Amino acid sequence: MKIITHENLWWWGKSYTMIADDGKSMIELAIEDDEERNYFGTIQSLLVHESVRQQGRGNVMLMFAEEKAKKLGLKQVVLCARKGTFLIPWYQRNGYEIYDENPEYSKGQTVAMNKYFEDKD
Numbered sequence: 001m002k003i004i005t006h007e008n009l010w011w012w013g014k015s016y017t018m019i020a021d022d023g024k025s026m027i028e029l030a031i032e033d034d035e036e037r038n039y040f041g042t043i044q045s046l047l048v049h050e051s052v053r054q055q056g057r058g059n060v061m062l063m064f065a066e067e068k069a070k071k072l073g074l075k076q077v078v079l080c081a082r083k084g085t086f087l088i089p090w091y092q093r094n095g096y097e098i099y100d101e102n103p104e105y106s107k108g109q110t111v112a113m114n115k116y117f118e119d120k121d
């Protein structure tokens with residue numbers, strides 16, 4: 001599987017949409033143009049088509065997005081995961097920690113998680 005990266009410019013910053021060449025999986029990394037915030041990226045829209053789930057693609061896409069974030073010099077990535085799903089323990093196995101149990105925007109449905117690529121200090 002090859003992953004194609006689209007670089008997108010928006011009024012608020014930049015995003016990278018990474019799509020498998022068969023169209024069956026994607027992930028996005030968004031980086032806002034804000035000097036205080038540009039050291040991190042937000043991972044969103046991780047999707048694997050139902051026909052190819054549980055074959056490791058989710059892991060491949062997540063790792064690809066993290067590598068992109070590292071190459072861009074970001075210090076951390078953040079994401080949201082729905083409560084009560086396998087997603088939270090999966091992200092934890094991949095080094096993510098919950099930093100907000102109740103982000104305001106998600107009306108109690110998700111937790112906010114982050115992963116540092118290097119020591120916080």
Ligand SMILES: CC(C)(COP(=O)(O)OP(=O)(O)OC[C@H]1O[C@@H](n2cnc3c(N)ncnc32)[C@H](O)[C@@H]1OP(=O)(O)O)[C@@H](O)C(=O)NCCC(=O)NCCS
Pocket residue numbers: 045046047048049052053054055056057058059060079080081082086087090093
């Ligand atoms: C989340 C999603 C991308 C995972 O894709 P996937 O290709 O099936 O993931 P993988 O096969 O790489 O599995 C990733 C991990 O999750 C676990 N997992 C995957 N599906 C699971 C399920 N239905 N139940 C329990 N665990 C599951 C795997 O065991 C694996 O754990 P491991 O890495 O410790 O072995 C896919 O289910 C999906 O597109 N869901 C709908 C969209 C969504 O919820 N996106 C996440 C937004 S935060």
